[in-house]
Amino acid sequence: MKAIIIGSTKHLFFAAFYACLGIAVALLLTGIYFLNARPDLSLWHTTELKNEFHYNTKFDKFSDYIALEDKLFAEVDNKVLKKVSATDASPVNRYVKDSLSDPARWSNNWNRSFEWPKANAPFGVLLLHGMSDSPYAMSNLAAHFKDKAHVLGLRLPGHGTIPSGLTSLYWQDLAAAVNLATAHMKQELKGKPLFVIGFSTGAAVALNHELELINQDKAPDYAGMIFISPAIGLTPIAAAARWQNWIGQLLQLNKLQWNSIQVEYDPFKYMSFAVNAGDVVYQLALHNQGLLAGLTALQREQIPSILTFQSVVDATVSSRAVVNTLYQVLPAKGHELVLFDMNRTSINRNMMLNDPLPELLPTNPDSVHYRGTLIENINAETTQVQVREFGVLPRQQEGGASSTIAPLTLYWPAEVYSLSHVALIFAEDDGLYGLKNNTDKHRIQIGGAAARGERGVLSVSAVEMLRQKWNPFFPYMLSRIDQYQMAHIKP
DSSP, X not given: OHHHHHHHHHHHHHHHHHHXXXXXXXXXXXHHHHHHTSXXXXXXXXXXXXXXXXXXXXXXXXXXXXXXXXXXXXXXXXXTXXXXXXXXXXXXXXXXXXXXXXXXXXXXXXXXXXXXXXXXXXXXXXXXXXXXXXXXXXXXXXXXXXXXXXXXXXXXXXXXXXXXXXXXXXXXXXXXXXXXXXXXXXXXXXXXXXXXXXXXXXXXHHHHHHHHHHHTTOOOSOSEEEEESOOSOOOGGGGGHHHHHHHHHHTTOGGGGEEEOOOXXXXXXXXXXXXXXXXXXXXXXXXXXXXXXXXXXXXXXXXXXXXXXXXXXXXXXXXXXXXXXXXXXXXXXXXXXXXXXXXXXXXXXXXXXXXXXXXXXXXXXXXXXXXXEEEEESSTTOOEEEEEEEESOOOOOTTSOOOSEEEEEEEOOTTXXXXXXXXXTOOTTOTTTOSSOOOOTTSOOXXXXXXXXXXXXXXXXXXXXXSOOSXXXXXXXXXXXXXXXXXXXXX
């Protein structure tokens, strides 16, 4: 009897094991089928560019990087722009000459690095865009500093050209380019302070630059770091990116190397997103977390002060990681965190699926060792917002009282329930992503394109059209950046 029970149990175990294995294989094959059934890849997905910068490219000067960039864009012109087929000649394809999305319709080629020197500039600003973006992502911030500082907007490797540039990218490529740009700016400034402003992946690369130096007991390069929607941590599903990429390469199914294959209607941002790009950000974030955890208390004191702007809801990076993985481990050294809450009107509050804010705010605000700011509705009956300070408060105002709550003359747009990952860096009047502008009618406008009608008609997905593209609190963000920089420039 005992042998029969043991034998039956063994057979049941193997049956369950093979059943689970079969289900897993079936799900995997189904997933591969649906991923491979997506639209065909185009020339800009499959073309390999030979003149892209990589971390093992031996350059000593930033001017060499710019010279290689010249060759790179000439290569894009010859291999892609001159070979676009009639089937791809969409009026909203950035790679079609004279289309509504042709970058040439803008007065400045924002897909390329740009430098705006200023004689006797009191400080310099290095601008680093995010993954799949271009220097255009930092154009609103650049315009703010044009007459105030020496400005350099860096095109990160793999960006501004064609989406295939993201399929063979390493985070070390980004870091090497930032090293060159930083060394160039420090040489140009001759001892004057250099600030870095990084968006998303750009923030992660800036943080990595300083952590690598501090880990080697070298002095940091930046007088201060300003992060916007920084890629400090990503959702756990990002860890699976390299497996999808590996399966695609193994089975020679090129479509599996892409998370999304879309119409390239944005002149300054890739709409198609390579699986490798997500893995690059994930690996960089993990590397930074390891470096940060390995620093001694004395080394952490060397990290330049950080000012961060983060929406409490962010579908691209983890808002929780910004608080828990970065700010909770930073020492008391003038670090600042600005959180943009959701638009909590009565109707919006009743429609929200979940509320991430309680996880981001400290249970004991007085124990926080950084200056925290929450931009929130004054109450549920108005869209006007106020500033709520917590943690290390700003200097006391006249009269001896520290103000922790103060109204702003800024409002949520009635139809907007939250910001998004991509919205923080653009003003309302941005000519591409903004709502109010005097844009030439012969070029695309993305920010105000939330058209309504039947599904399946337009080439642009409704999800992308409805994603918030501009920041109604951009003026406040600029004022905080100015305050921060002035506080860190020695007279």
